[in-house]
Amino acid sequence: MQLINGRAVAAQMKKEIAEEVSRIREAGGKIPHLAAVLVGHDGGSETYVASKVKTCEEVGFKSSLIRYEDEVTEEELLACVDRLNNDPDIDGFIVQLPLPKHISEQKIIEAIDYRKDVDGFHPINVGRMSIGLPCFVSATPAGILELLKRYDIETKGKHCVVLGRSNIVGKPMANLMMQKAYPGDCTVTVCHSRSENLKEMCLEADIIIVALGVPEFLKADMVKEGAVVIDVGITRMPSSITKSGFKLTGDVKFDEVSSKCSYITPVPGGVGPMTIISLMRNTLLAGKKAIYK
Ligand code: GUN
Numbered sequence: 001m002q003l004i005n006g007r008a009v010a011a012q013m014k015k016e017i018a019e020e021v022s023r024i025r026e027a028g029g030k031i032p033h034l035a036a037v038l039v040g041h042d043g044g045s046e047t048y049v050a051s052k053v054k055t056c057e058e059v060g061f062k063s064s065l066i067r068y069e070d071e072v073t074e075e076e077l078l079a080c081v082d083r084l085n086n087d088p089d090i091d092g093f094i095v096q097l098p099l100p101k102h103i104s105e106q107k108i109i110e111a112i113d114y115r116k117d118v119d120g121f122h123p124i125n126v127g128r129m130s131i132g133l134p135c136f137v138s139a140t141p142a143g144i145l146e147l148l149k150r151y152d153i154e155t156k157g158k159h160c161v162v163l164g165r166s167n168i169v170g171k172p173m174a175n176l177m178m179q180k181a182y183p184g185d186c187t188v189t190v191c192h193s194r195s196e197n198l199k200e201m202c203l204e205a206d207i208i209i210v211a212l213g214v215p216e217f218l219k220a221d222m223v224k225e226g227a228v229v230i231d232v233g234i235t236r237m238p239s240s241i242t243k244s245g246f247k248l249t250g251d252v253k254f255d256e257v258s259s260k261c262s263y264i265t266p267v268p269g270g271v272g273p274m275t276i277i278s279l280m281r282n283t284l285l286a287g288k289k290a291i292y293k
Pocket of ligand 1: 097
């Protein structure tokens with residue numbers, strides 16, 4: 001069994017991006033600028049956005065954090081999106097989700113100029129991805145592809161089972177794994193909360209990507225010997241052992257599954273660190289106008 005070290009890959013990518021920013025700076029080019037919009041004070045969102053801003057600084061990007069209280073109206077947020085769309089210094093921006101219930105997330109996402117949509121959530125980016133055109137690919141699926149690539153994991157002709165059908169992970173992941181590409185060229189099955197034969201499907205899988213948000217869902221009796229297991233789950237579980245009072249738990253029962261795998265991602269330290277660095281890479285691509293002019 002080989003452990004997939006997302007922390008090490010993310011650190012390497014960070015170095016590569018920082019070096020490219022240095023070259024851009026020396027050549028007198030434009031420094032990539034990412035803006036993040038954060039509404040309210042949700043603990044998870046605060047942590048993620050702070051981490052995104054910090055990583056921008058570490059790779060040499062410009063960053064802007066725009067904050068609103070929970071009471072912000074949809075109109076105010078749409079006006080903010082419009083300003084960012086039209087600000088020539090901003091190369092890409094994200095609106096951190098979830099948003100308060102009185103605001104339509106879909107309306108906000110669709111208001112973002114797809115050329116600045118470094119989250120890859122706009123229907124134009126999602127549609128372009130699904131037919132294999134250049135686009136911004138959302139960060140978690142992009143990070144998983146990068147792990148498969150950097151560990152040289154064979155995907156062609158393999159059976160990949162994706163557990164979960166969210167717009168952010170499950171759907172794009174399934175789509176990418178079936179593209180005529182590397183990583184890709186898989187036969188893909190998507191299972192979800194209503195699937196009746198989920199265990200049988202998993203037992204057929206060469207590659208299992210679990211993105212259900214159900215702690216320790218995937219057990220050893222659901223995994224074929226030699227399978228590759230990618231764990232996207234990160235649930236904060238209360239813990240009496242850690243100082244913080246919680247422990248990050250994946251969707252895979254790691255202790256019993258890992259010995260059956262050829263490769264497996266741990267939690268923490270697997271997929272998680274890849275997500276933010278993939279957003280940085282999208283921002284670099286946006287800054288270089290590498291995808292859209
Ligand atoms: N909330 C959870 N993940 C994400 C993400 O990747 N982007 C944004 N904007 N919000 C999120």
